[in-house]
Amino acid sequence: xxxxxxxxxxxxxxxxxxxxxxxxxxxxxxxxxxxxxxxxxxxxxxxxxxxxxxxxxxxxxxxxxxxxxxxxxxxxxxxxxxxxxxxxxxxxxxxxxxxxxxxxxxxxxxxxxxxxxxxxxxxxxxxxxxxxxxxxxxxxxxxxxxxxxxxxxxxxxxxxxxxxxxxxxxxxxxxxxxxxxxxxxxxxxxxxxxxxxxxxxxxxxxxxxxxxxxxxxxxxxxxxxxxxxxxxxxxxxxxxxxxxxxxxxxxxxxxxxxxxxxxxxxxxxxxxxxxxxxxxxxxxxxxxxxxxxxxxxxxxxxxxxxxxxxxxxxxxxxxxxxxxxxxxxxxxxxxxxxxxxxxxxxxxxxxxxxxxxxxxxxxxxxxxxxxxxxxxxxxxxxxxxxxxxxxxxxxxxxxxxxxxxxxxxxxxxxxxxxxxxxxxxxxxxxx
Amino acid sequence: xxxxxxxxxxxxxxxxxxxxxxxxxxxxxxxxxxxxxxxxxxxxxxxxxxxxxxxxxxxxxxxxxxxxxxxxxxxxxxxxxxxxxxxxxxxxxxxxxxxxxxxxxxxxxxxxxxxxxxxxxxxxxxxxxxxxxxxxxxxxxxxxxxxxxxxxxxxxxxxxxxxxxxxxxxxxxxxxxxxxxxxxxxxxxxxxxxxxxxxxxxxxxxxxxxxxxxxxxxxxxxxxxxxxxxxxxxxxxxxxxxxxxxxxxxxxxxxxxxxxxxxxxxxxxxxxxxxxxxxxxxxxxxxxxxxxxxxxxxxxxxxxxxxxxxxxxxxxxxxxxxxxxxxxxxxxxxxxxxxxxxxxxxxxxxxxxxxxxxxxxxxxxxxxxxxxxxxxxxxxxxxxxxxxxxxxxxxxxxxxxxxxxxxxxxxxxxxxxxxxxxxxxxxxxxx
Numbered sequence: 001x002x003x004x005x006x007x008x009x010x011x012x013x014x015x016x017x018x019x020x021x022x023x024x025x026x027x028x029x030x031x032x033x034x035x036x037x038x039x040x041x042x043x044x045x046x047x048x049x050x051x052x053x054x055x056x057x058x059x060x061x062x063x064x065x066x067x068x069x070x071x072x073x074x075x076x077x078x079x080x081x082x083x084x085x086x087x088x089x090x091x092x093x094x095x096x097x098x099x100x101x102x103x104x105x106x107x108x109x110x111x112x113x114x115x116x117x118x119x120x121x122x123x124x125x126x127x128x129x130x131x132x133x134x135x136x137x138x139x140x141x142x143x144x145x146x147x148x149x150x151x152x153x154x155x156x157x158x159x160x161x162x163x164x165x166x167x168x169x170x171x172x173x174x175x176x177x178x179x180x181x182x183x184x185x186x187x188x189x190x191x192x193x194x195x196x197x198x199x200x201x202x203x204x205x206x207x208x209x210x211x212x213x214x215x216x217x218x219x220x221x222x223x224x225x226x227x228x229x230x231x232x233x234x235x236x237x238x239x240x241x242x243x244x245x246x247x248x249x250x251x252x253x254x255x256x257x258x259x260x261x262x263x264x265x266x267x268x269x270x271x272x273x274x275x276x277x278x279x280x281x282x283x284x285x286x287x288x289x290x291x292x293x294x295x296x297x298x299x300x301x302x303x304x305x306x307x308x309x310x311x312x313x314x315x316x317x318x319x320x321x322x323x324x325x326x327x328x329x330x331x332x333x334x335x336x337x338x339x340x341x342x343x344x345x346x347x348x349x350x351x352x353x354x355x356x357x358x359x360x361x362x363x364x365x366x367x368x369x370x371x372x373x374x375x376x377x378x379x380x381x382x383x384x385x386x387x388x389x390x391x392x393x394x395x396x397x398x399x400x401x402x403x404x405x406x407x408x409x410x411x412x413x414x415x416x417x418x419x420x421x422x423x424x425x426x427x428x429x430x431x
Numbered sequence: 432x433x434x435x436x437x438x439x440x441x442x443x444x445x446x447x448x449x450x451x452x453x454x455x456x457x458x459x460x461x462x463x464x465x466x467x468x469x470x471x472x473x474x475x476x477x478x479x480x481x482x483x484x485x486x487x488x489x490x491x492x493x494x495x496x497x498x499x500x501x502x503x504x505x506x507x508x509x510x511x512x513x514x515x516x517x518x519x520x521x522x523x524x525x526x527x528x529x530x531x532x533x534x535x536x537x538x539x540x541x542x543x544x545x546x547x548x549x550x551x552x553x554x555x556x557x558x559x560x561x562x563x564x565x566x567x568x569x570x571x572x573x574x575x576x577x578x579x580x581x582x583x584x585x586x587x588x589x590x591x592x593x594x595x596x597x598x599x600x601x602x603x604x605x606x607x608x609x610x611x612x613x614x615x616x617x618x619x620x621x622x623x624x625x626x627x628x629x630x631x632x633x634x635x636x637x638x639x640x641x642x643x644x645x646x647x648x649x650x651x652x653x654x655x656x657x658x659x660x661x662x663x664x665x666x667x668x669x670x671x672x673x674x675x676x677x678x679x680x681x682x683x684x685x686x687x688x689x690x691x692x693x694x695x696x697x698x699x700x701x702x703x704x705x706x707x708x709x710x711x712x713x714x715x716x717x718x719x720x721x722x723x724x725x726x727x728x729x730x731x732x733x734x735x736x737x738x739x740x741x742x743x744x745x746x747x748x749x750x751x752x753x754x755x756x757x758x759x760x761x762x763x764x765x766x767x768x769x770x771x772x773x774x775x776x777x778x779x780x781x782x783x784x785x786x787x788x789x790x791x792x793x794x795x796x797x798x799x800x801x802x803x804x805x806x807x808x809x810x811x812x813x814x815x816x817x818x819x820x821x822x823x824x825x826x827x828x829x830x831x832x833x834x835x836x837x838x839x840x841x842x843x844x845x846x847x848x849x850x851x852x853x854x855x856x857x858x859x860x861x862x
Binding site: 011012013014015016017018019020022023024025026027028030036037038039040041042043048208210219271273275276277278279280281282283284285286288290291294295296297298299300301302303305308309338339340351352353354392393396 | 443444445446447448449450451453454455456457458459461467468469470471472473474479639641650702704706707708709710711712713714715716717719721722725726727728729730731732733734736739740769770771782783784785823824827
């Protein structure tokens with residue numbers, strides 16, 4: 001089954017909105033074995049939408065449109081589909097009733113314009129929208145089916161998952177495709193690809209690498225008979241080849257892994273942040289219920305605050321500046337004591353664009369203190385690239401990942417590179 | 432002049448990459464008065480690319496493609512353009528020499544495949560790429576010109592700004608269009624639109640609203656003779672109609688405004704964060720050099736930390752729970768004292784998805800303490816919507832904006848809604 005996407009809206013052509021809907025749909029459809037062969041964006045013009053839908057169905061079996069289903073007069077997808085089908089728009093009494101109820105419940109007055117959302121091309125099927133007021137529509141055209149979805153991402157996704165995907169999967173026959181995404185940290189994409197060369201060579205197995213700052217996600221796709229069964233074997237093989245670099249699967253992000261490890265032991269962590277300015281705390285509170293394992297944080301971006309709030313010795317700061325492994329260690333121990341957590345996690349570094357205390361941009365150290373008073377682990381200088389002004393945000397993001405990864409390794413009793421010769425050499429190099 | 436965009440790459444159809452290039456190009460071209468009439472994404476297939484380019488030129492004056500210019504065999508844009516023009520690919524000796532030099536400088540060995548990047552359709556013009564190794568290409572086809580740019584965003588943008596945009600502007604005639612973006616906070620889009628109705632009605636003036644959580648950007652476009660001169664007048668008029676809701680223009684974000692106001696007075700701020708977990712600190716350290724005005728922060732996500740680190744009275748927390756205006760005020764005063772800043776900025780609230788201490792999701796209070804010991808300003812319950820699990824991130828983002836806006840208003844001596852009757856009623860309602 002071949003599907004084309006049609007996104008409708010001037011705001012997309014003008015670049016005011018990035019086409020996240022098309023990316024989400026492409027991913028979702030691929031996960032279900034449906035191939036997206038083209039994705040088109042057009043503006044809010046009736047004739048253009050009609051022509052785009054018609055042309056798309058000359059190539060594909062079905063078209064999914066997003067946008068243009070709202071109440072205002074520049075929402076033209078409904079009208080375009082009626083025109084393409086050669087039918088009038090008719091008011092759906094059921095939709096009208098639900099719209100009126102919805103508005104009444106919100107204590108508002110129904111704008112006459114809003115009733116447009118109860119109009120459907122004659123003969124179209126209404127796709128219920130449990131997440132909002134604009135329904136989806138399914139219109140049968142000579143070339144194939146058009147599924148029209150609203151542009152609001154949450155509503156679009158709801159209708160897609162509840163109605164369209166099951167229907168497409170049924171029409172296309174159950175897809176003999178199984179997928180799994182593994183998440184890795186601190187291993188270069190090229191190293192991963194080299195290690196996985198033998199997997200890539202396996203029949204019916206496809207690997208895709210999705211790199212993020214300091215992380216690489218590996219999507220394994222297995223096609224053919226017993227895809228799900230074979231996938232389990234391939235996944236186990238990939239995990240063996242990559243070892244502890246794999247920290248999770250699917251939507252299990254590093255912060256979730258860390259929370260899970262801490263919660264299982266009834267332990268907590270506190271964070272001391274310099275260049276990240278609070279991003280580690282933000283990441284560790286992204287998940288609901290994180291107060292059970294995240295005890296609190298200190299943002300000591302200014303050097304003076306490191307001394308005052310965390311008790312980093314003035315002598316250390318004077319001698320080495322704020323960007324040094326021993327400063328990271330002192331920050332970690334300091335925040336652990338000040339907040340009273342099982343572990344202290346700290347980062348210090350140069351996010352740029354300027355060097356600091358003679359250290360180049362991208363010099364970053366992370367440290368974990370605890371669980372005992374005496375144990376502190378410092379990572380070596382992290383593999384963070386230095387570069388132009390655009391890199392500041394990337395360096396900060398990479399530092400968050402590196403810090404959480406260091407904590408994960410400590411919690412799991414894995415090798416920490418900070419204990420390696422490389423780290424020692426690096427430290428001697430600094431002094 | 433009408434331009435179509437063609438983005439090439441399987442990874443876009445699969446949704447592994449979001450089409451940020453198309454959004455950037457759309458915005459950039461619109462800013463120069465060039466209309467993007469369609470944006471198409473196709474996969475890495477020779478015939479499909481050839482057909483897409485040819486069809487696009489039946490509708491538009493020029494096509495800009497991105498992607499498919501790299502060294503690997505699935506980079507097919509070069510080949511497709513040669514096929515569309517009916518010419519062979521020829522190796523450009525100048526490109527080959529520069530490619531060899533570049534690789535030698537990096538101390539690497541040239542892969543034979545990389546030489547593909549020195550191949551150009553016969554008769555094509557090479558568009559220099561000062562940012563990387565894949566050059567752009569300009570190919571003249573029967574229907575119009577094709578500008579082929581690499582998919583790497585930084586390289587694409589460089590070639591676009593250095594070569595393509597000036598050329599398009601010259602061909603199209605200097606655009607008589609001037610644009611300006613104003614940034615507002617805490618005013619609903621519908622309120623703004625109502626106030627600006629008279630501006631929208633002016634001849635040759637167009638307004639676009641770009642909403643973000645808790646912010647609305649207003650893009651003013653003036654077309655016609657003396658566009659730049661008229662724009663200044665329109666901007667002044669808009670500013671008068673919206674008053675203090677306008678906090679900045681263009682890329683002047685709220686954190687930059689706050690830094691500027693603090694720096695001008697030699698003052699500093701410290702942040703105490705609950706539901707935002709560090710996002711306010713992260714925002715206030717996003718800009719280089721922010722240590723001059725951002726003194727530090729405390730993340731007290733857990734209730735106990737509010738008491739321990741910030742000295743929020745236990746009685747207050749016992750009586751009202753952690754989500755209360757007086758708790759916000761005590762946090763602000765606490766962090767101001769603990770860190771030693773001119774101002775303390777604090778937030779407490781319920782990010783969800785569950786209620787907390789009987790307060791519904793989206794209940795958020797912000798407070799500013801200082802500059803004197805006695806002065807504390809608390810915002811009323813913020814207009815943050817409560818809803819499903821997807822809202823947690825939005826509520827946290829809105830809280831950051833609301834907090835920075837409260838600080839801006841205090842720094843500028845503007846009305847703070849916390850002092851209003853609404854806020855008092857709200858507070859009584861709580862007790």
